[in-house]
Amino acid sequence: MKNKTVPEIRYKNIEDEWNLIKLSNLMNFSNGINAPKESYGRGRKMISVMDILSEERIEYKKIRNSVEVKESIESKNKVENGDLIFVRSSEVRNEVGWAKAYLQEQYALHSGFTIRGKKQNEYDAKFIECSLNYRNRYQIESKAGGSTRYNVGQEILKNVEIYIPSLKEQLLISTLIQNIENKINLHQQELDALKQTKQGFLQKMFPEKGMTIPEIRFPEFHEQWELKTLGEVLDSIYNGQTPSRNRKDFWNGNINWLSSGELNRGVVKTTIEKITEIGQRNANLKIVPQNTFVIAITGLEAAGTRGNCAILGMETTLNQSCMALFPKKNLLDTTFLFQWYRKVGENYGLKFTQGTKQQSYNAEIIKKLEICLPSVEEQVKIGEFFKQLDEVIEMKEKELEALKETKKGFLQKMFV
Structure with a gap:
């Protein structure tokens, strides 16, 4: 015992x-x-x-x-x-x-x-x-x-x-905890600096409104960017819906079902809720493939929702508050589109949505949104640059979380 x-x-x-x-x-x-x-x-x-x-x-x-x-x-x-x-x-x-x-x-x-x-x-x-x-x-x-x-x-x-315990043991324990906290604080500072650096690049690697050349650019590219509407460069758009909540046989299946609250401005790798094949068929929901870009289109009056977006890290169905954007491959790169929207999404959500109490996008509004584009080759390079930066940030976030879990474990097991 x-x-x-x-x-x-x-x-x-x-x-x-x-x-x-x-x-x-x-x-x-x-x-x-x-x-x-x-x-x-x-x-x-x-x-x-x-x-x-x-x-x-x-x-x-x-x-x-x-x-x-x-x-x-x-x-x-x-x-x-x-x-x-x-x-x-x-x-x-x-x-x-x-x-x-x-x-x-x-x-x-x-x-x-x-x-x-x-x-x-x-x-x-x-x-x-x-x-x-x-x-x-x-x-x-x-x-x-x-x-x-x-x-x-x-x-x-x-x-x-x-x-x-004795004062000696108290000091040993508190010193250990403070050393872990020092590491946590250092990792947090490094993470904050990385995010700030990324935000700076987002501001400077995309042209400001009215401009056709960004402030920072890869040296091999020189051509001016072209102003387009999303309707000109998207192949299609799609948003889903919610299967009936009154049908238990529609829910808790094996098919991912994504809501706008899960759009994390990063890569979404799982969903909170899942539906059954019967629920999918009844709601006529499409399976949206992995690596698709998705945005929130309702509830944009809320600062916590406005500008929310994600790249799908798995295939999934969508609810009615999510819209998937499918680019024309020869005109628009998905990763570039994702990074561009992370810069402009909140501002666009304030300017171009419609509604009285609830602010929303619809397909026609989305098609009219303006985007300034370089060549697909430059888009790919910009997208890859930010993808690598995101991976470094994700790694640092995991290290930080591991340190917090370590601290939590010691707090549980070194005290009575």
């Missing part, structure tokens, strides 16, 4: 059991500052809920808000190295009571929507943060009260019980 007072994974030669302790034995709790509105925007940096919920550690220079208060108020609300700071109130249950260690030498203040845990005993603040936010999160979340907003008070936090 497993001993529940020690974690599943430990460092070698450490065998002591962990001790159960209330947070009130480690820290004292107090609510933060509520000042007149004219006091904000100047003075000492003040930790807010957004700083606590950020995935990044709290750094004094990056704290968003500031407040100027009397010295007596400031002295009572200092957040210093080794203190913990908690979300006191939130509209979302899984945010309330979230903890963040403060590890800066320069002290900060904290807002009225937060609770400070002032260090009174020996512990490693990062270790306590991880224990509270993951292994012992249920203790706080289950006790959060409220209807429209969820709240935790000082009494709830005082009575939270956690298992802690």
Whole structure:
């Protein structure tokens, strides 16, 4: 039988059991500052809920808000190295009571929507943060009260019980977690830089409106680009529909069925829902082949949908909110079309859709959209360039996700 007072994974030669302790034995709790509105925007940096919920550690220079208060108020609300700071109130249950260690030498203040845990005993603040936010999160979340907003008070936090090892083991564990977090932050920065680089190329490798030559170009190409409509360079377009939801025999089959919400501006490799052959036949749905370019055509009033598109990484049927575009092979390259739409899709979705409440495209609107084109040879080279950049970004995203899963695994298995 497993001993529940020690974690599943430990460092070698450490065998002591962990001790159960209330947070009130480690820290004292107090609510933060509520000042007149004219006091904000100047003075000492003040930790807010957004700083606590950020995935990044709290750094004094990056704290968003500031407040100027009397010295007596400031002295009572200092957040210093080794203190913990908690979300006191939130509209979302899984945010309330979230903890963040403060590890800066320069002290900060904290807002009225937060609770400070002032260090009174020996512990490693990062270790306590991880224990509270993951292994012992249920203790706080289950006790959060409220209807429209969820709240935790000082009494709830005082009575939270956690298992802690020796300070030496706390430091070993927190150092490991922080090293993984450092790698995660580095990978995130590299990923953000790659995406920014790609966005820059998208802006400069396609001509601006009214221009026929892009700012950046492969050296072997010199001809001007030609302005066309999609109707001139598309062989056909197609959008699907939804089989009857009242027929259970139409659903949960083996045929992919794609909705616009799954268009990820990348390569779609699977679908959430699948239909049966009977459902496909009844709705008269075509199987759209792999490597086809698909765009969202309804719900474009929403920023999260407008401009959505994808290349199919598998064959699939479509619902009525998706439209597949099939280029004329001698005039338009699919990958080039995809990259071009990633640049202009959001802007086109604002300008050329129709409808009152719900903004949509139809076939006639799509055919009238303008596209500036180089030769097919140049299109292919541009498309391949962005495809390779996308592959590097995808690889970096997978590495980042693997690091996050590694951290998650340690948080589950190195805490009690």
